[in-house]
Amino acid sequence: IHAGNMEKSIYNHQDAWFSGDPMSNDFLASEGVMYTEQNEGGNEQFILAAGYSGVNEHDIGYAVGVESRFESGFYTPDLITQAGESTAAQQDPTEGNYSVQSIYGEISVPVTDSFTVEAATRYDNYSTFGGAATWKLGATYSITDGLMFRAVAATGFRAPSVSELYGGNSGSFDYLTDPWGNEQDSQILVNYTSDADLKPEESESFTAGVVWEIADGLSTTMDYWQFDITNAISRVNVQNEMNKCFADDLAACETIGITPDGDLSEMTSTLTNIG
Known part of the structure; x- marks a missing residue:
């Protein structure tokens, strides 16, 4: 609310403010107290x-x-x-x-019927801060059909x-x-x-x-x-x-x-x- 317009509205139009519907949109808009905000994005x-x-x-x-x-x-x-x-x-x-330009590669190797290893790497080159390389190493090991161990080590980043x-x-x-x-x-x-x-x-x-x-x-x-x-x-x-x-x-x-x-x-x- 613009202070100058508020002062003018109150003191020059007290009859409108203190009778009828002083907070109506038509009255507020006419006195420059209210406007429609428009943002774009x-x-x-x-x-x-x-x-x-x-x-x-x-x-x-x-x-x-x-x-x-x-x-x-x-x-x-x-x-x-x-x-x-x-x-x-x-x-x-x-x-x-x-x-950003990126290149990546992944591989999954079943060493045995119960043991599998995985590896992945990625390189990203950003126009803002330069290049960043990340990697991941993982493995799964099934002791029985109903019991499996797993582990993953990795690096990452958020631009x-x-x-x-x-x-x-x-x-x-x-x-x-x-x-x-x-x-x-x-x-x-x-x-x-x-x-x-x-x-x-x-x-x-x-x-x-x-x-x-x-x-x-x-x-x-x-x-x-x-x-x-x-x-x-x-x-x-x-x-x-x-x-x-x-x-x-x-x-x-x-x-x-x-x-x-x-x-x-x-x-x-x-x-x-x-x-």
């Missing part, structure tokens, strides 16, 4: 892929392939929202794209999305505790931003388990798993950053805006790779 994905798979005379299964992918996305907030004149906080447009790389600034008035004790209002503007230099999240995993078929149609499983993730994409907690600045951490103070009077004006929370 979309995503596009183009994939060109080719692959070949099969099983040879020794029951060895295999698959190879290549893939080229292009992804783009955009989000355009209403012009009034972009200008910071709506009831919501100010927000900037989002627009960006990236491409940052278009919005994480190119997302427009989005403001929010968050409730925070001012450690300096200067703020009368605990709602402080926090600007949430993206980072075009984000690296992919990386992972290492190991799983192992047993499958026991107790009877026809009845089975139970028990699994152990462990995941280690590095470069996780997340935001640093703004309250923690404020507290660290209060404790004379100068790096944390760089995310905080302070007025000449010493009051908090805003904070910035940027996506980053942590861990």
Whole structure:
């Protein structure tokens, strides 16, 4: 709601506000108090892929392939929202794209009738951060027809999305505790931003388990798993950053805006790779 229009509507048209139906859409629209917000957004994905798979005379299964992918996305907030004149906080447009070329191979080898090993590898080359290779090794061992052990070790990664790389600034008035004790209002503007230099999240995993078929149609499983993730994409907690600045951490103070009077004006929370 634009404050100037609200003031004009209330004080110049008190008869309408305090009688009849002052909150009708027709009245609000005529006074410039209400408008229809229009946002636009979309995503596009183009994939060109080719692959070949099969099983040879020794029951060895295999698959190879290549893939080229292009992804783009955009989000355009209403012009009034972009200008910071709506009831919501100010927000900037989002627009960006990236491409990736990939090659992969998989193989499954039955060493014996009861023991099978599997291996897979993949290489992806992103236009945003470069190349990344991943692999997987696995095995299954059947002790009896109803009891099987299995284990898999693998690496992986998650590339940052278009919005994480190119997302427009989005403001929010968050409730925070001012450690300096200067703020009368605990709602402080926090600007949430993206980072075009984000690296992919990386992972290492190991799983192992047993499958026991107790009877026809009845089975139970028990699994152990462990995941280690590095470069996780997340935001640093703004309250923690404020507290660290209060404790004379100068790096944390760089995310905080302070007025000449010493009051908090805003904070910035940027996506980053942590861990």
